[in-house]
Amino acid sequence: MSHWDAIVIGAGVIGTSVAYNLAALGAKRVLVLERDQIGAGTTSQSSGILRTHYSVIENVVLAQQSWAVFKDFAGHLQDEDASAGLVRCGYLIAAPQGPKLEPLAQSLAAQQAQGIEVHRLSAQEASERLPICRFDDAALIGFEPEAGFADAYLVASSYARAARRLGVKFMEGECVTRLLLKQQTVTGVETTRGVFHAPVVISTQNIWAQELAQWTGIQVPLLPERHKVMALQGPEAYTYAMPVYKDLGSAGMLYCRSYGGQQMLVSEGTAGEALSGPDNTQGDVSMDDVMHVGEQVAERFPSFAEAGLASSWTGVYDVTPDWNPVLGAVPDVPGLVVGFGFSGHGFKLSPAVGSVLAQQALGLPTDVPLAPYALERFRTGQLLHGRYGSGAVA
Secondary structure, eight states: OOOOEEEEEESSHHHHHHHHHHHHHHHHOEEESSOOOOOGGGGOOOEEEEOOSSSHHHHHHHHHHHHHHHHHHHHTTOOOTTTOOOOOOOOEEEOEEEEEETHHHHHHHHHTTTTTTOOOOOOOHHHHHHHOOTTOOEEEEEEEEOOEEEOOOHHHHHHHHHHHHOOOOEEEEEEEEEEETTTTTEEEEEETTEEEEOOOOEEOGGGGGGGGHHOOOOOOEEEEEEEEEEEOOOSSSOOTTSEEEEEETTTTTOOOEEEEEEEEEEEEOOEEEOOOOOSOOOOOOHHHHHHHHHHHHHHGGGGGOOOOEEEEEEEEEEOOOOOSOOOEETTTTEEEEEOOOTTTHHHHHHHHHHHHHHHHHOOOOSSSOOOOGGGGGHHTTTOOOOTOOOOOOO
């Protein structure tokens, strides 16, 4: 039996960020319990794209604050050896005439109103930045120069190292089996190897957040979805200098980026394969899947009609009904703070989310209002619907 100021469940990129921020804000005894190894869950499967482009303004604010951390990650952690593996290549997003055009225009305007540098490009200007891509049908092209991609596992491990330096204790291979409650108020957790007491528990369990329903009786609107990612080797290189690209005109709302400085990492931004329960093991990527995505790629990147499949893998999203996260305290269970349901946004938002969840757990004012992200929105119907419809672009 041991006593802590705060306990974090989960040591992915969100959990490690929370742990670091708790300690940085003055919490003296912080314990992180991870069922596997640090960063080994869905964090390790992230495509790593960083952008502030969202049609949900609350996400724009969190992403903007997170980008400020990513671009000076070593300084943020006060660790000259810390690295996010950041590639600052920019983010291109384009829509043809049709239902995605007005949402794109509104989202770009909202970014600019937030003080984010965003440019509207001509097809020629876009081609100069991403010459392997065709833009002849684009009615609107947005370019965010302060964007790119990074390494989620590297970020999680850097956060963990910085947190340890501040006194945080990590216990790997420690599976939480029960949330300890007294009169529905949190008093700690029970694991396969013992009991740990704390007045506040922060759950960053990702697809395993469904366990909260079993432990507390509260409803957890969450669906695990498996998404398929491919690395394609084309006759032309997709270099690190070329921006991340989001194609709102393709059937799957494809996103693409450089992979290894030569290949293209590509996946669809629409709903994936629904799973019956939490499972982050690798799923199958069939040749039908490759053909389905490859045909869309070839329409936008003509030379990639001759591309070969270099590798493929799967990642799992923790998806909520409105494709946006649940953040903050749970009123029905005092002492419980949650961060789940990121629906593919978790890595992009992880620095800011770690900060606001730590602030909430310590009873401090949060940098960003968390009311829009409250679990109660699924009862009241005040959902955070993105203008693009269901999918990870939000």
